[in-house]
Amino acid sequence: xxxxxxxxxxxxxxxxxxxxxxxxxxxxxxxxxxxxxxxxxxxxxxxxxxxxxxxxxxxxxxxxxxxxxxxxxxxxxxxxxxxxxxxxxxxxxxxxxxxxxxxxxxxxxxxxxxxxxxxxxxxxxxxxxxxxxxxxxxxxxxxxxxxxxxxxxxxxxxxxxxxxxxxxxxxxxxxxxxxxxxxxxxxxxxxxxxxxxxxxxxxxxxxxxxxxxxxxxxxxxxxxxxxxxxxxxxxxxxxxxxxxxxxxxxxxxxxxxxxxxxxxxxxxxxxxxxxxxxxxxxxxxxxxxxxxxxxxxx
Amino acid sequence: xxxxxxxxxxxxxxxxxxxxxxxxxxxxxxxxxxxxxxxxxxxxxxxxxxxxxxxxxxxxxxxxxxxxxxxxxxxxxxxxxxxxxxxxxxxxxxxxxxxxxxxxxxxxxxxxxxxxxxxxxxxxxxxxxxxxxxxxxxxxxxxxxxxxxxxxxxxxxxxxxxxxxxxxxxxxxxxxxxxxxxxxxxxxxxxx
Numbered sequence: 001x002x003x004x005x006x007x008x009x010x011x012x013x014x015x016x017x018x019x020x021x022x023x024x025x026x027x028x029x030x031x032x033x034x035x036x037x038x039x040x041x042x043x044x045x046x047x048x049x050x051x052x053x054x055x056x057x058x059x060x061x062x063x064x065x066x067x068x069x070x071x072x073x074x075x076x077x078x079x080x081x082x083x084x085x086x087x088x089x090x091x092x093x094x095x096x097x098x099x100x101x102x103x104x105x106x107x108x109x110x111x112x113x114x115x116x117x118x119x120x121x122x123x124x125x126x127x128x129x130x131x132x133x134x135x136x137x138x139x140x141x142x143x144x145x146x147x148x149x150x151x152x153x154x155x156x157x158x159x160x161x162x163x164x165x166x167x168x169x170x171x172x173x174x175x176x177x178x179x180x181x182x183x184x185x186x187x188x189x190x191x192x193x194x195x196x197x198x199x200x201x202x203x204x205x206x207x208x209x210x211x212x213x214x215x216x217x218x219x220x221x222x223x224x225x226x227x228x229x230x231x232x233x234x235x236x237x238x239x240x241x242x243x244x245x246x247x248x249x250x251x252x253x254x255x256x257x258x259x260x261x262x263x264x265x266x267x268x269x270x271x272x273x274x275x276x277x278x279x280x281x282x283x284x285x286x287x288x289x290x291x292x293x294x295x296x297x298x
Numbered sequence: 299x300x301x302x303x304x305x306x307x308x309x310x311x312x313x314x315x316x317x318x319x320x321x322x323x324x325x326x327x328x329x330x331x332x333x334x335x336x337x338x339x340x341x342x343x344x345x346x347x348x349x350x351x352x353x354x355x356x357x358x359x360x361x362x363x364x365x366x367x368x369x370x371x372x373x374x375x376x377x378x379x380x381x382x383x384x385x386x387x388x389x390x391x392x393x394x395x396x397x398x399x400x401x402x403x404x405x406x407x408x409x410x411x412x413x414x415x416x417x418x419x420x421x422x423x424x425x426x427x428x429x430x431x432x433x434x435x436x437x438x439x440x441x442x443x444x445x446x447x448x449x450x451x452x453x454x455x456x457x458x459x460x461x462x463x464x465x466x467x468x469x470x471x472x473x474x475x476x477x478x479x480x481x482x483x484x485x486x487x488x489x490x
Binding site for chain 1: 346349350351352353354355356357358359361381382383385386389390391394395396397398399400401402404405408409412444448451452454456457460
């Protein structure tokens with residue numbers, strides 16, 4: 001540590017404060033105007049911090065595991081009964097599924113349908129969240145070294161979580177479907193209505209660009225449409241939770257705030273997403289709005 | 299709360315430091331050097347804790363501003379050991395790690411530090427409720443400011459409820475954070 005006389009130190013601090021305030025304001029403005037420039041810095045910091053964050057997140061997740069285990073122990077009998085019942089029901093479904101699968105393959109054979117590309121999975125631990133009411137993203141401890149690329153889908157067993165928006169060599173950022181800048185082309189199952197699932201930082205994203213008079217009911221399943229080529233079609237996203245007052249709101253299948261691990265899925269579609277544009281005319285912190293938005297406006 | 303008497307008699311403390319530098323054994327001087335880093339280290343830790351994913355529903359949106367608590371605490375009790383540069387660097391790191399626009403946390407925390415520094419004499423050597431009221435006003439102001447700033451940056455009216463929850467959670471967790479910071483301060487900085 002450099003020893004300075006108290007007087008010099010005070011005067012140094014007096015200069016440092018306004019300088020640093022100015023610097024942070026400059027960073028905010030620059031980050032808003034030119035999104036690519038700060039991205040590399042963000043990736044570098046994420047890469048450097050990810051291993052440490054991964055270790056630090058362990059005690060917390062271990063504690064959570066312990067709590068879950070204790071809770072399960074209490075309800076083990078009811079749980080067993082419930083599972084036995086469910087198993088019986090699922091056996092019925094299995095028979096149905098097997099029948100449909102063989103029928104499906106026969107029909108595909110008849111139609112000479114080209115098979116969809118197979119997906120590869122990668123499981124990654126969530127090491128940091130966005131912490132705050134204004135950005136919805138997660139940092140995962142997996143990067144380009146592990147084969148993660150921009151635009152890949154992040155899912156759990158329940159459904160879609162978001163997509164990879166920034167990739168470092170060891171860490172990547174996943175933009176959640178609830179983020180203000182997230183736009184996902186979707187289909188309302190049943191009515192086959194196409195729409196755009198738009199986040200607004202609330203727990204429930206809403207549907208945009210629906211046909212007027214479209215019959216949307218509470219409980220309708222929402223899946224990705226595959227339009228825009230970023231996500232494959234048919235990934236489960238959520239169910240319609242409310243329809244009153246204009247835009248229907250969608251409850252995601254995945255409880256986004258409790259995701260501890262997620263799967264990054266490579267469908268071989270990652271190249272579909274254009275690189276971020278340096279200057280975005282309106283909103284869109286990372287250029288998503290213009291990327292996916294144009295798709296859906298048709 | 300903690301170390302009030304020492305803070306109150308600052309001119310005397312200066313001589314105390316000089317005297318110790320001459321007479322203190324090496325080991326103690328090493329301890330002092332480590333203790334001087336305590337504000338920066340604990341603020342950094344608070345930042346890391348605040349970005350940890352917690353398996354609580356809806357946590358991310360209302361994650362308490364632990365970093366702000368640490369900045370407030372040290373600005374009151376040991377302002378010289380948490381200089382603006384460290385506040386800035388910790389703030390920028392937090393922004394970069396959480397994906398929020400870079401500079402926002404740094405800017406807000408630098409302002410918070412400057413405000414608290416100016417009003418410091420009202421909180422030093424006062425009972426804890428005063429300190430808590432001070433923090434309530436500060437974090438209320440900070441949350442409101444952040445909300446307005448993000449509305450401006452995103453050019454939309456963002457739902458205010460998340461901000462309110464976050465402010466309430468931050469304010470109600472402050473006593474615990476203050477207690478922990480005070481305990482650490484007393485046990486490690488007793489000579490400082």
